[in-house]
């Protein structure tokens with residue numbers, strides 16, 4: 430299997446304001462959903478040449494990659510040395526064919542969870558539709574059967590129980606972003622909270 434290690438020995442490991450944890454905390458809004466793989470689909474929609482609705486078997490047939498990385502939660506825990514394996518996000522995006530107008534993505538997950546990020550942060554070699562952690566299938570509470578992994582941003586961008594990417598010309602805030610979290614979320618720049626946007630907040634939940 431293809432491997433990527435995003436841990437940079439020439440770079441400090443702990444972003445500002447973070448504390449190391451050895452355990453892997455479980456953190457999410459709502460309950461752990463039960464995912465039925467017979468009806469499960471991964472949708473790539475919006476500014477793409479070929480909108481996708483991948484069945485579980487179609488996703489499983491794609492080549493795998495392993496990513497070793499640190500993960501950083503905005504609630505200030507950092508966990509070093511995690512190895513995930515799954516389908517490279519860049520392969521899924523290439524299969525859909527990103528249109529030139531696409532500049533942002535809204536990531537969709539079970540139960541209406543969403544998170545947004547610039548396309549350049551989503552379309553990166555280390556990012557995965559992660560299926561396993563340290564060689565074991567990803568546990569349901571950590572987003573199994575499949576979660577997004579975007580290790581260079583705060584971990585709320587790594588949507589658990591991910592179900593799709595919507596490519597957009599303009600940035601559209603997701604669940605935590607509408608509640609004040611940062612539109613990008615770079616832990617090295619401590620992009621924890623964004624500027625409140627009164628117009629967007631008034632729109633309310635979708």
Ligand SMILES: Nc1nc2c(c(=O)[nH]1)N[C@H]1C(S)=C(S)[C@@H](COP(=O)(O)O)O[C@H]1N2
Pocket residue numbers: 453454455456457458459502503538539542570571572584585586587588589590
């Ligand atoms: N679907 C979904 N994904 C989510 C969340 C959530 O509430 N729902 N929380 C995010 C946050 S804030 C964090 S820190 C990580 C936690 O992942 P973990 O429970 O595997 O540590 O999941 C992220 N992905």
Ligand SMILES: [Mo]
Pocket residue numbers: 456502503504584585
């Ligand atoms: Mo988080």
